[in-house]
Amino acid sequence: MSEGREFEIVREFEVDATPEQVWETVTGNPGAYLWPMEAPEPRLGGSGPFGSTVTAWDPPHRYTNLSDDVGMSVQSRNQLDYEIEPRDDGRRAWVRYVHSGIFVDDWENQYDGAGRHTDFYLHTLREYLTHFAPRPVAFSSAEGAAASATPDAIALVARELGVGESAGERVRVHGPGEFDAVLDYRTPEFIGLRTEHALVRIFGRGRWGAPVGISVHDFAPAADPKGTETAWQGWLDGVFGA
Missing domain, CATH: 3.30.310 (TATA-Binding Protein)
Structure with a gap:
């Protein structure tokens, strides 16, 4: 196994949903577009999903969680960052999503897979917000x-x-x-x-x-x-x- 190499996947998009709807889905209803997981503790330094730590908490504008012990043979560090801004007087939202960390093995393959999965997951997020929000899943x-x-x-x-x-x-x-x-x-x-x-x-x-x-x-x-x-x-x- 290699020592690892950093990666960063950045995506930006607008969606026909309010910043508050985006925030509630990302932090409180992730099974609507990803899978059910532990909700983050709503404070800076709180616990996040899969043993991560909340490193940014500014509802409904910024949420980041970080794990330096991912527990995967191919990855040692994982960070998810969501930046959300209002558009059209708050009727729509702009989202910047950054997935970063360290892959320690099979870097090219892992990076390719993560990027393609990211596109699908974020598309599903937009589908939920456009057609189904705020329904539970x-x-x-x-x-x-x-x-x-x-x-x-x-x-x-x-x-x-x-x-x-x-x-x-x-x-x-x-x-x-x-x-x-x-x-x-x-x-x-x-x-x-x-x-x-x-x-x-x-x-x-x-x-x-x-x-x-x-x-x-x-x-x-x-x-x-x-x-x-x-x-x-x-x-x-x-x-x-x-």
């Missing part, structure tokens, strides 16, 4: 078998789902049951589906040596996360084998 996830850890696995998933390559299209999805959706995100690695009540995120991680993953962010009042997880896991097992 019921989060589910499923993971494909080892056979899905190949670069072409996501293409097989797309064929089985019946979705194409053009984001913005309305599609009839052949998942665990059929349903209508908007193909809101599509790259060679990722598929995003938006229904009337949920965001379905599909991660083709084969180019980074990991299996296909699916997360479902369900905002329906009667959401059944366990049932959703079972259904999607069964679908994945049918595509790639348990």
Whole structure:
């Protein structure tokens, strides 16, 4: 293992949501676009997710957490920084997101994967803020078998789902049951589906040596996360084998 090398991933965007809505999602409802995690202690120096420390806390403008002991074989330092400013008299928000730290092994591959995942996660954040905020989320996830850890696995998933390559299209999805959706995100690695009540995120991680993953962010009042997880896991097992 090498001594490590610093990295920095910077993204900026505007969104049709108030700074307060962005802040509440990032700090209080991250399962709406990432996954459920421990809420940060609302003060400078407080505890943050996954053992991090809050190094900036200025609601609703600045939030940073830092961990110098990530506990991962490929990463030793991790920092997430959100800067939020009002636009259009506070009706919209500008966000600057910076993910930085130290990768200690397989730097190029880790940096590539982190950057591409960042784009998908931040797109999902905007989708939530635009279409579903401030609804609470019921989060589910499923993971494909080892056979899905190949670069072409996501293409097989797309064929089985019946979705194409053009984001913005309305599609009839052949998942665990059929349903209508908007193909809101599509790259060679990722598929995003938006229904009337949920965001379905599909991660083709084969180019980074990991299996296909699916997360479902369900905002329906009667959401059944366990049932959703079972259904999607069964679908994945049918595509790639348990």
